[in-house]
Amino acid sequence: MSKYEPVIGLEIHIQLNTKSKMFCSSPNNPDIAEPNTNICEICSGQPGTLPVANQEAIEKSILLGLALNCEIAEYSKFDRKNYFYPDLPKGYQISQLDKPICGKGGVKLITEGRPRNIRITRAHLEEDAGKLIHPAGAKHSLVDLNRAGVPLLEIVTEPDFKSPAEARVFLQNLRRLARYLGISDADMEKGHLRCDANISLRKIGGKGLPPYKVEIKNMNSFKAVEDALAYEIIRQEEELEDGKKIFTQTRGWVDNKKITTEQRVKEGSDDYRYFPEPDLPVLHFTKEFVEKIRGRMPELPERKMMRFVEEYKLPEKIVAQLVEDKDMAGYFEGVVSDLQEWFSADETKDERLIKKQIGQAANWCTGLFTELLNAERISAKESKITAENFAELLKMIEKGEVSxxxxxxxxxxxxxxxxxxxxxxxDKGLKQVSDTGALKKAVSEVIAVNAKSAEDFRLGKKQALGFLVGKVMKATKGQANPEMVNKILLEKLK
Ligand SMILES: [Zn+2]
Known part of the structure; x- marks a missing residue:
């Protein structure tokens, strides 16, 4: 049993999917292959140009802030964060220091059955930098500014996570939330969602924050975040047990080796000489403006999950899968609504049948349908199967028209x-034969030809039944209703 407990906080960058970049009208399409094609005078940092803040980015930030229960600032401003790096042609990044758009907030997190409160410190808007390319063997580097000026929302949490798994679940929930709100694809592998983690250890039951903080970078998947944090817990514990002092430092996660390596040790915080961006006005968000944005809030995943469990009486595990993807959840409800039309038209009041059919719809959605969608890399919304046809097939199975x-x-x-x-x-001749007369005939024929197996069964060899069912299925080219074949066989073999 360890003497220590981890104290973990996260810093997350979400790349917003606005039409244009944060401060200019260049298209926001940083993944375009041809370097330096999505740029203009502003995002390539040329003298004499003026930035204009992107309203869509601001509104999307407020929407996420509201979903995270953050206070939305009445006044917010941009600041210059000064530092030199070749991918930052202006010599500063426009960010937000003391007046972020979103202030304190918090969300509930449920992991391993325990509900926990995770506090959000703040969320602010900033622009991304370009990308450096180091061609193999070359003595020079190249710069691609397609990503320069792309809007990023940086979310900072309080050090409230108590395990690597909690941090991972929080991130996965955040990705789902960003997708529900339609503000980002939040794909970690593509860098649309980036996460740095701070971790330190304190004695179990200890109060206050440890005197040091280790920041981990370069984690490109949810699993990497969890693995890197788990690795750090063991590493730091060993250091502390050896009586060593851990300095505040930045470490990088090396995914193929599953270790973190030291990048730099820092004493005190970096001095970026922030000052208010003189080229951008202070933002003023009125209550009406914020409420208008709140009005666009869709039903959020947690609430949808609760409703699905309640309304459709489905197990939580299946509901979690359905709700993970907003499109799939919507599609499923479309199928259910078609099934319900059928129930009311047929005056079906059999609760068990209704529950069974809804359960079938959920199973097909999370099973074969999801499999086919993933293989084609499309969403439920993009599928050619209409909800009506989906429901129709379920009805046909229920009625025994198709196996x-x-x-x-x-x-x-x-x-x-x-x-x-x-x-x-x-067309495919797949209609299931449930006609008793036709099936009885087929069964009699099979018994006649396979008299030995029939005898074996009568003598107690149970496996013989499966063999005979198989023969009948073969004789009917797979179109017989297997349940009925079973029943008729048992009757005839008595
Ligand atoms: Zn531009």
Whole structure:
């Protein structure tokens, strides 16, 4: 049992998906392959140019701030953060020092069944820098400014995380939130969501923050964040146990070696000589303006999860999968609404059947449908299968018109062509034979040809039944309703 507990805080940059960059009208498309094509005089830092703040970026920041229960500043301003680096042609980055757009906030986090409160310190807007490219073997470096000036929202949390898993879950929730709000793809692998973590250890039960702080950088996936923090806990514990003093420092995560390495030790904070950006006016957010933005807030994932569990009586695990992706959640509700139309048209009041069908819809959505969508890298919204056809197929399975196995084939075809399930079943000859007369005949024939197996079964060899079912299925080209075949066989073998 360890004597120490970790104190973890996060600093997250979210790249906002605005149409244009933060302070100019260059397109916000930093992933474009051709270097230095999405640039202009402003974002390439040429003298005599003036920045203009991007309203869309500001509104998206406020929307996220509201979702994180942050105070929205009445007045906010931009500041210059001065430092020199070749990817920053102006010699300063426009950021926000003491008047960020979003102030204190907080969210509930549930991990391992424990609800925890994570406080948000602040969230501020800033511009991204360009990218340096170091060609292999060359004695020079290149700079690509396509990313320079892209809007970033930096979110800083209080050191409230008590385990690496909590930090990972928080980040995953934040990605989901950003996608729900439509403000960013928040893809960590693509750098749309970047995370630095601060971690230090204190004696269990100790009060106050430890005298040092280790910052970890270069983590490009949720797993890397969790692994890097777990690694640091062990490393720091060993140092402290050896009686060593840990200095405040920056370390980089080396993913292929699963270790952190020292980048620099710092005494005191960096001095960026911040001063108010003289070329941009102070921002004033009226209550009406903030409320107007709040009005755009969609139903947030946590609330949606609670509603799905309540309304559709689904297990939490399945609901979590459905709600992870806003498009999928919406699609699922579309299928359910079509099923409900069917229930009311048929005057179905059988609660068990309704629950079963909704459960089936959830299983198909999170199962084969998700599999096919992932393979094509498209969202539920982009699929060719309409909610109506989806529901139609579920009805056909329920009515025994198509077997579950055949339904998978039908579904894959619907996914490919957007076709109607009943047409596909017809065209492919997949209609399930539930006609008792036809099945009885097929069963009798199979028993006659496989008299030995039938005898084996009567003598207690249970496996023989499966063999006979298989023979009937084969004889009917897979179109027989297997449950009925089973039943008829048992009757005839008595
Ligand atoms: Zn520009």
């Amino acid at each position: 579950k196995t055949a339904a998978k084939e039908v579904f894959a075809e619907m996914f490919k062509t957007g076709g109607d399930p009943s047409n596909i079943v017809e």
